[in-house]
Amino acid sequence: MDDIKRPQQQPRPDVLTPQPLQAQPAPNQPLQQPQPLDTPAAVIGQTPQEQKQHSSMNHKMNKQTNKPKRKKGPIIAIILAIIVTAGLIGAAAYVYMQSRSNTDAPVATDTSQVADDQTADGQLEVDDIDATISEIDTQLGTINDSTDFGANDLSDSNIGL
């Protein structure tokens, strides 16, 4: 066992032994909040290239922040629909009123026809009498005395007695 001599192990230079992390003391000074880049003071201090970069960045951010505003779309659509519907209703009412006034007008102006009718009362009465006679004949035609009340309806033979 002793003839084998192992070389003395020496610590490798490249292997690092773990060192316990030393808690670094907190900085005494409070962390400074980053200054907004678009304040007038900051813009003045910027080079033109930085200003361009910032403005393009601001533009992109504005685009992103504007996205939620698209929720107003349905509201606008609803308002538009209401306006269109109200317009259609108004148009329909206008057309109706126009047509009504057109139909009313001849009745109002057709006094000569009414006068003619009044002078032709006799003819109207004759026509009414004719219509009444015709209606009586029609109604009498719908009933049949002989079949409705047959002579043998209740005879012994008819009812099976």
Added chain:
Amino acid sequence: MNKRLKVLIAAVLLPLGVLIPFLSLESHYSTQTSAQSTDSALEQRKEQYRAKLQADISKAQQDRLKLRCSVVQANVKNLAGRLGEIQTKRTTAYDAILGELNALLTLLDTQGVDTTNLKTDVTSLSDKVTTYKTQMTAYKQAVDDMTVIDCSQDPVSFQAALSVARSEHDALVTTTGDIRTYITNTIKPALQTMRTQIETGQITGGTQ
């Protein structure tokens, strides 16, 4: 379970436990009472039919009726079904005629035409139609009763109802014939006369 929920369920279910038996009993007894009233009305009519019966029914007639009861009632049921349609159709026709005549009378009155005679005729027709309605109702009632009266148990009442039905039938034949004749021979000529008078200027609307 929540105490409030239990109280709520109890408040709903307890009244139901009282209401359901009450309503079921009420419906049961109301059916019974309506059936009893129907029965009593039928009994009253049977008495009336028997009272109108002029001749006694012989034992042989009763036996014959008992023997053929089911066949007779089947035939009577057919007739009763047909009578309902006849009653509706005829009443509608008569009412339409009267309505038309009354409308014409109103129109002629507004035109100042003298309608005294026509009014009298229309009133007479209206009375005849009223008579028809009464007779038709009595006839149909008697026939309907014949479908209900158990002729195998009570042949006398059945025969009495049959007798009344025959009597009302004969009266109806007379009345309906009379109505048709009256319309044809009185109402229509009166209308024609009035038409001619208006046409020839003997009666002028709006001047009288």
